[in-house]
Amino acid sequence: MKDPKRYLITSALPYANGPLHLGHIAGAYLPADIYVRYLKLKGKDVVYICGSDEHGVPITLRARKEGVTPQDVVDKYHGMIKSAFDEFGIAFDIYHRTSDPVHHHTASEFFKTMHNKDEFIEKEEEQFFDEQEQQFLADRYIVGTCPKCGFEEAYGDQCEKCGTSLSPKELINPKSKLSGNVPILKTTKHWYLDLERYQGEWLEKWIDSHKSDWKSNVYGQCKSWLKAGLQPRAVTRDLDWGVPVPVKDADGKVLYVWFDAPIGYISATKAWAKEKGKNWKDYWQSEDSRLIHFIGKDNIVFHCLIFPSMLKAHGDYILPYNVPANEFLNLEGDKLSTSRNWAVWIHEYLQDFPDKQDVLRYTICANSPEQKDNDFTWKDFQTRNNSELVAIFGNFVNRTLVLTHKYYDGKVPERGDLNDFDKKTLDEIIVIKGNLEKSIENFRFREAVKIAMDLARLGNKFLADTEPWKLIKTDEDRVKTIMNISIQITAALSIIMEPFLPFTTEKLRSLLNIEKLDWELAGKYDLILAGHSINKASLLFDKIEDEEIEKQVQKLLDSKKANEMENHKAEPAKDNCTYDEFMKMDIRVGTILEAEQVPKTDKLLKLKIDTGIDQRTVVSGIAVDHKPEDIIGKQVSVLVNLEPRKIRGIESQGMILMAKDASGKLNFVIPDVKTNDGSGIK
Template structure:
């Protein structure tokens, strides 16, 4: 428990923490860092660390004000965390995770506030903590345990082994911005309680960007899955493959539509799909889709089968070490092995001179194809299901004995070939890029709207003053330019009460034809005023858009003229 100075928004009468304050990151200079974290460099911050802080509630510059909070004494766990992470897990945790944790530990851990001055959230269960709420990253990890308990109660299981049994393997799959919470704060909490297991690994990824910009669902800068599946039907695995190929496992990476197209066309279609198609087509051409019995294997066959035998263990090891990109690359090497074997053996030529030798070649090629069917499932599950059907493989699991080279048996009937990965055309990719460009334009316009200079609030008026103003819906019936005046239009407006003349300074923003028929909002009881010899009997409400152009302030739907605006 400690009294500290925190940022305070006097206008909102509220302390500012976490996402309620924004400013410049002291670590990387990013000017949109939050009070608890910089999303650009991933640094965890305190609100008072920010340079030039500003309230996200009112935009006001906050002041420092004293308040009491409760702290998690992370400094007491400095030695434990250093040994546990940098010692015990120095070889099996990812370098990006170790690097960020080491930076924290090298700076020296300090007590961290785990309470907030908020009017919503979980109450702090401590005497004297009225009005205080728990910090979200203190109670959120406890929610993992609560969720396990709720699930266990629902299915009739004991929850404790999942969190307290030393044989349980706890893994946190997170993004780099949450490394500190899952590697330092939550483990310190678990250690302090004493009876819970610690994470076995925290294989955090860095950030994946989209076409060079940060993903943002709020700004619509994203690839929405429901839209993707409409635009690219039956291409679930193409997206999975591209995402795994570009997975930001140790550094930020970028998803681009051009790269997505290249991955599908040049790798999945040209390498994987091409190999499977060649094998199945040749098997039907030479043996009516029946797996041939092999003759004697030569050294080339045995070398290919020996290389094939090694892949399940290699891929398994990569997956178990959370190197998914590496594992997928090894899976594709199986397809490359198959293409290389066929290209060197040339069974389409050999069949004319030594058809018995071709039986062995095709048997080996079919073993490569069937092994690939099983090994691709973690990465291409929809494709694996199709291949199981084509190759007539009933059991698709990793527990098979690959060393027997008999995943498909002599005499076994296989199905006809089908296109696994159709080419993605340029026009399909251009459509996606244009969609993002439209989003970028819309976001720019929204940003410009936010940057329009806003005038200060006028003096406060009483409700009775406001009630005196009579706003009505009206329609412009006629319009003409005011002679010798560039800015003025003379309008005939049906106010529902009458048809009256109003002189409006909108000529530089609208033509005569553009305003006729427009419904507008009219202040009908404004005292008449003579402008260039014409009496104006009211005022039309207008506003400025981001570009400074006048726009009418009117109802969204058609309204009867004369309706009062309250």
Template sequence: MAPENFKRYTVTSALPYANGPLHIGHLAGAYLPADIYVRHLRLLRKEVVYICGSDEHGAAITIKAKKEGTTPQQIIDRYHTQIKESFEEFGISFDIYHRTSAKIHHELSQEFFTNLYNKGEFIEKYSEQYYDADYDQFLADRYIIGTCPNCGNTNAYGDQCEKCGTSLSPTDLIDPKSTLSGKAPELRPTKHWYLPLDKYQPWLERWLLEGKKNTWKTNVYGQCSSWLKQGLQPRSMTRDLDWGVDVPLEEAKGKKLYVWLDAPIGYISATKQWAIDNGKDWEKYWKIQENDDDNACLIHFIGKDNIVFHCITFPSILHAHGGYVLPENVPANEFLNLEGDKLSTSRNHAVWLHEYLQEFPGKQDELRYVLTSILPETSDSEFTWKDYQARVNNELVAILGNFVNRVMILMHKYFEGKVSGPHPEITDETLNDGIGKGYDELGASIESFKFRQALNAVMDVARLGNKYLTGKEPWKLIKTDAEQTREILQNCLHIIAHLGTLAQPLLPSTSKKIFGMLNLGGGMHYDQPVAFSNGHQLNAAALLFEKVEDEVIARQLEKLRQPASAVGDGSPAGGEETPAAIQPVSPAKPDVNYDQFATMDIRIGTILEAEKVTKTKKLLKLKIDTGIDQRTVVSGIAEHFEPESIIGKQVSVLVNLEPREIKGIVSQGMILMAEDADGKLSFVAPAAPVTNGSTVR
């Protein structure tokens, strides 16, 4: 999707749910990629509006208010303010950060419902809905968990199994339980208004499956294709709740709009408010124009858990309403894990943005850099504090920061920081070619939503500069040829200026520092030539980045080991996120005596080699140093770990398990794994490295 094909852009990020703070998983999913993309468009001088806001409706708000003995309004006011301030301090460049509790949003959401109602689009029907008698309320889909009839996941939600992706209804679940009381809910009759997604399926298949096959990310297209192949069913657009947007029908008094009707309309209501505040015409950013070439390009940045709602439900609503543009792309990211485990708000296993900003003042770009380098663009990825340290120290400090600092210091040392002579432009064609390649790769990568590649393009220009500077050795040449030394260093100044320009969408604070040192103002568009006038005075050199010390990382790792505190769930858009869901625990097995237990010989070993067993999905063939010997163990963990990612890990091995042949391979033992309620496996391993062969008692 080339930017020159559109006159204007409407870019949205998923609305974060206002019942908890933001963590790095949210940033990596919907906000940092969108911010990079929007900043890039602005540098191309494109007309763009970047929209977001707090999602402030849904049952989880009222539940949290009840638990805290406060009101829903106080909950959303608290977290809306915190989230908005965190975004601002981190540097996410929204044109407006709105909220769905605003009057303009309620009115627009009701207008959408009324439009569809008057067109006869809704199916009205009574249904039996689960009800929690202890809490005296009907249960929204996400407040019911049970066993998925498709894959057996015991923690499937009432609308979807997140393990296998199957679309569900609450009554499909086996052994359903309320996440409020933990008890089996009862069925009671209630009337609701349903959007007939099955009616729109033929249109969706033409628009989505045929129209987006070659332009949407494979992970997004694949999930949409799977949903459509299963066959869509009508989905209720109303809920029995006491917090949210009122259904604008007399007969529906007391009912609220379903959050996935209400929340995405928040993008439009926010744009309307922005237009009012800035004297703009909001319809140019959302409505179909008389001339198709004048239509805005709509792009939604989200996490993968919101794909179906942004690619199927919301487009169906826009289509049924009529007159609105449809998303050109929905570049959803997968999930970011943390230190070998899922991010978890209930267990406080997260890096919270507001805490990072407090503990790492002025280090926004360091986090932007690390997150961009590991963005889960097509598959889940992982953040670790050791990797954070390594990337900051070995890349930002050693490559980008080192190049800029060396050049600036040498210019001040040899030439008093003053540019002069007949060299307003780079005199080395190899450098020109490398910088030009950097611009081309940056643009192509960002426009295809490959932000990791875009970051590499910038760093490659920094590497080019380091290689040039090291090869020319101006600190030696100055002794014999001052003029050539000046030419070399001024070539390097041009590289730095281009680095400042290239880094603007990715590392905006760093770019400002670079332009400040170069005394070139606040920034440059891509098409502005970099030229230094004769006599141009540079400002003083300053470090762009500082090394991250071991004790800083140790403190962060210790925080993650601390017990969970009561924090909310700031999950992006779709306000019916579950509060800490009940996690069923298997009952204890029959007692064994000590002598029986003592027969098991469990040792610590290190994985030396790992490879997938051919023609199987679940099996890995491992070579493990047990301290006793090196042996082969076949383990059913291939769906959870990539072979190369576990080499070098220490594991617990049952070494005296009777050998067994599996798929033609003799397995001599078993590694021990912990499995949580979501089916995720973790190694049972020592907290710190120990000698292979150490006994587990």
């Protein structure tokens, strides 16, 4: 296909309701950033658009919970997200926000145009209404019992326990989240996008036309939505936070966040164009522009079916050329979860590893979940750093710079005649560059970063095969040629690696004492001329030690545990028992005298206990949490008149009382000061 005149690249607008984590970066931002950096190195006309999505119910709910305004919430997270992107090197041309007046105006006009063209269906419907708060209840404002699994805190749109999509009316015992009252049903009017009609008229045909050029995971998901049949979808809702519906009889109604958010790409482009003296319409309304959306798989339906329907219905806009959505990145074998705090937060990563943006960029890209979900582990992060970035890329560059200083005082030596091996090596750069272009242009970034690393491998192999440190004693002229070639490979690396590792290539350019070079120059024999002075070598990457990795893994486990403790709900009380029934139990203070693991078991300890009455054996299932040597001498509570029973061939004469916490850990129930063995517990 012919190259377009311009590229319009978007990454999904992050929701301004919390910080960024690893999964966000892997899904929609890093691949787009690599793609955009590549296009810019090639000298293309490209604008890269993003911004915060600042409307919607989770934001109003959070504001209410924290006793602040929705604007306070979005200001806080917009700032936090924007600076995390900046520091991580995601180089948007603009990072805008949907609470900006430019956006309100743009979204409003978009709705009005569609309304004037009669694209919407108007429908009156009964919806839940909170009489005390005098407010219609958006789906997340209603909780009730899930009809599928019985979970009592299911939302009006989804049960978070079993994952079922719901509508508010399906909930059993619905309650308003605002007042806690039972809501009434009241009639309200809304505008709907007629997706069913678009499917029949053109949408399905358009999706089919992308069967071979869109990623199979993206095309497949679109087809399954279409197969189920698209339904009209409400564009408006009753809420007081968002873009007001700009027609008569729409008081207290705003545009649904899924409708206004993607229009955010357009308003951000407008704001950027104004600043740069460009015409935003060239990018959005001209057939020689190419629109590409980078997103995660949860956004496929919006970017492949719904937003294109809006653009087409409006009439003035181009449709996306491609939507290379990624699947999900998991963390240490478990799904990333904000609510369970199972995540690597980017702002925390940047604090812990302030100069290692590229190590994370490299690891995420090498594990990019392009066709299926993939896993990030800290161990892999360490290996990628130590065995690839340090040992291959860093090592080659360092040897080249150090030797150039050692032999030639930092001046690039003159090259003599090239032998076949030299030519083959230099020509291999062109092959690598070509393969890399193919991978990036087809959105295969995992493959691309591996190919880029092959250039560093090529350099390492060249030095290992030619051994200039040995030759220097016998053939000085040959060493000049070898070092000159090594310098050319290093310069090519500063170009080839730029899309993936922008911080490192910046450092590399300053070591080489060169400006940023165009993509097309990679593979040229004389990127750096003889006589050019390079700067003193310093390491591009440092080794990451085991302790740093263990610290990160422990941090994850700690936060997961803290989260479990916080969300722990006590079990409901058991049926009553009588006083006499309780008094039948003889519970005493005792001391552990001996403790040993029961052979061939993980959980059982054999304990010898002084109960004050006697010394007896008790088998207890506490070995997972307590080591025998740690508990000898400890006072415990023992039920002494439990009928003896045989466990693994050992007669157990009683039971130790333990408290089980939310993480499942068993803690001893003991008197708060030392108490005589045999004292009764009542």
